[in-house]
Amino acid sequence: MGFFDKIKAGLKKTRDSITGQINSMLHAFTKIDEELFEELEELLVMADVGMNTATEICDTLRARVKERGITVAHVVSSSKFAMKCEEAGVDAIVAEGFEAGGHNGREETTTLCLIPAVREATTLPLIAAGGIGTGEAIFALMALGAEGVQMGTRFALTDESSASDIFKEYCLRLNEGDTKLLLKKLAPTRLVTNSFRDRVEAAEGRGASAEELRELLGRGRAKKGIFEGDLEEGELEIGQVAALFRRRQSVDEVMKELLEGYRRASDKIRSAGL
Numbered sequence: 001m002g003f004f005d006k007i008k009a010g011l012k013k014t015r016d017s018i019t020g021q022i023n024s025m026l027h028a029f030t031k032i033d034e035e036l037f038e039e040l041e042e043l044l045v046m047a048d049v050g051m052n053t054a055t056e057i058c059d060t061l062r063a064r065v066k067e068r069g070i071t072v073a074h075v076v077s078s079s080k081f082a083m084k085c086e087e088a089g090v091d092a093i094v095a096e097g098f099e100a101g102g103h104n105g106r107e108e109t110t111t112l113c114l115i116p117a118v119r120e121a122t123t124l125p126l127i128a129a130g131g132i133g134t135g136e137a138i139f140a141l142m143a144l145g146a147e148g149v150q151m152g153t154r155f156a157l158t159d160e161s162s163a164s165d166i167f168k169e170y171c172l173r174l175n176e177g178d179t180k181l182l183l184k185k186l187a188p189t190r191l192v193t194n195s196f197r198d199r200v201e202a203a204e205g206r207g208a209s210a211e212e213l214r215e216l217l218g219r220g221r222a223k224k225g226i227f228e229g230d231l232e233e234g235e236l237e238i239g240q241v242a243a244l245f246r247r248r249q250s251v252d253e254v255m256k257e258l259l260e261g262y263r264r265a266s267d268k269i270r271s272a273g274l
Helices: 003-017 034-040 054-064 079-088 111-121 135-143 165-171 195-205 210-217 221-227 240-244 251-271
Strands: 024-028 044-049 071-076 092-096 126-129 148-150 179-182 189-192
Touching: 071 079, 079 092, 079 111, 092 111, 111 126, 111 135, 135 148, 135 251, 165 221, 179 195, 189 195, 195 210
Parallel strands: 024 044, 044 071, 071 092, 092 126, 126 148
Antiparallel strands: 179 189
16 A cells, blocks of 8 residues: 555544544645545545745645645744745744654654743644653743644554554663764754664764765655554654653543643643733
8 A cells, every 4th residue: 555545544544533623634744635635625624834944845835735724734843834834925933842752853852842942933724743752841931922732642653653563562671871862964853762772873973974874764664664663764754752651542531631631730720820
């Protein structure tokens, strides 16, 4: 099954599992597939654009996506890029801090510092991302100016996630410091400790070029690790917040915990008279 086929299958599974509106996000990188958007028009309501050049990507999206009424959000790692995205015409900003799993920004700004800076720099709706795994964290980020949050790691480790069970169980045993931001000469990526990461660190330690790192990375390594469960040779990507969790849960359980945590934080502030 190809990449776009998996997207369609996942959205169909979601549609068949719930009632009401589906708010789905499609990560559009450098290639926008016209046929895909035509097929998914009734399901797709939001396109979440990765850390690319905002103007170039948004010119394409405006022509093929926004005319269909699909909201365009752009992921940024700095207030500078948030302003550039607003100028380019996106509908919302996803500001992702250093704690996030997978591809990351080069600035290494934490979410706690990034959200207030981006809030001051743009008037667009702001979605916080990176290191968010509890209801209390959601409350804190909204207090800092976000209108909502994007959570990856917490849901990647749920029963319903398409990630390998082997990968999930491994990540649920991680401790603080078991992830590290590497591959900075390519696209900065937060990697879990394993044999592949050891080789990346060794290569970077001796000053390997971008081309050497690209050859070491190869193709399909993230798929091998995350979806096929190869814990040694796979590229294992997960956020720092994984260290907070120790057991598998369903999405329903996670959502209930998030709501409970948010209410606890709200009650605590209210009881303090603030």
